[in-house]
């Protein structure tokens with residue numbers, strides 16, 4: 440971190456300037472909030488499940504009064520970013536083009552970026568830092584985002600800040616889905632503290648963020664959604680991607696989803712100090728084959744505007760100005776992910792095999808969805824397949840299974856007619872015991888299935904007996920390897936698997 444050694448007088452001027460910015464921004468903020476297409480309706484209880492959260496603006500109408508998107512589909516772009524600045528880093532050129540072509544667009548920022556201690560040090564210059572300083576930083580970062588959006592041509596009314604905790608999204612996803620909200624690392628609050636957010640007072644739980652995103656999707660009805668690429672290594676980032684993908688499946692909508700990457704080792708490539716405008720933006724080599732990557736050229740004039748927008752976040756300059764500006768490149772870069780279909784693996788008969796450990800060598804991968812994990816530390820591949828006996832999640836490891844490395848398995852089932860069900864379990868390294876993790880999410884049929892574990896030299900898996908998701912469901916599976924001391928070692932990004940519309944031949948069978 441760079442320490443600034445300015446003298447006292449400029450410091451005073453900076454503080455006054457920031458105070459003025461904040462005051463002006465705050466007054467603008469309420470004006471913008473009054474014009475926001477998403478308005479909050481406060482019910483008696485502040486819980487998100489008990490209030491109607493968001494109302495979209497009326498969809499555009501033709502002269503005959505019909506909604507455009509019903510009779511003549513228009514492009515409706517929804518950008519979802521984990522922190523202030525990710526929207527510009529990932530989609531600045533898209534936002535510029537959409538705003539200048541008059542397309543419907545909306546930007547949703549999940550957190551206010553209020554856990555940045557370096558930014559609080561730079562801004563307030565006193566110690567210790569009380570929690571209110573971090574909330575004030577959250578306001579400042581909103582205003583920085585509005586400035587960047589204005590540069591790109593996006594009006595402030597088209598930006599919504601949900602105010603969830605910076606640094607807390609992964610915990611909300613992994614452990615605090617239901618009760619027990621996450622506590623802001625420095626703000627020390629457990630509910631959204633920002634008065635202009637449509638989610639004010641909403642607890643920091645996964646289910647609350649999920650509900651807000653589903654509501655936004657259903658009201659805005661996007662035709663295109665931009666969100667973080669799931670291999671992004673920043674915990675808030677991959678968690679934000681998980682939240683968005685789950686919410687899309689739950690919403691019943693089918694927008695085109697484009698994924699942008701921000702944090703990945705060595706990305707963006709060829710980074711150097713100075714001017715980046717002549718360099719292309721390419722995917723990191725380990726991810727080149729994991730998705731279909733699309734590049735669109737960015738015109739010189741747009742790149743110049745994008746560079747200006749990328750410098751509109753001064754609170755973060757001391758740590759990442761160079762990094763941010765390095766995204767103003769010759770092209771945009773977005774991934775489209777495949778959605779594999781789950782197949783029925785009829786060739787494998789667990790009952791006939793007797794002892795499971797001896798049979799894993801013949802577990803058929805041909806009928807499974809299989810995910811290869813780039814740059815794996817422990818996990819190499821994860822496969823998911825439906826057997827007559829239940830749903831099987833199977834993984835191969837780099838080298839033999841180790842007693843010290845455990846596996847966390849997360850399965851979501853999003854049915855066509857119900858809210859998501861979730862099963863989460865932690866399996867020990869020897870693959871002979873497991874424990875359920877209570878995340879507070881609804882369970883399938885309110886009970887947990889019986890589980891069979893199996894293991895071989897470098898392979899293990901779980902069979903969730905009698906789990907046969909209904910036809911038309913979507914599954915989301917995530918597997919992590921965990922060391923007792925180091926925590927997470929590696930993670931298979933959330934895999935989305937669709938089920939055919941017709942039932943499996945063995946789906947109704949019992950073991």
Ligand SMILES: [Zn+2]
Nearest residue numbers: 521522525676
């Ligand atoms: Zn970020």
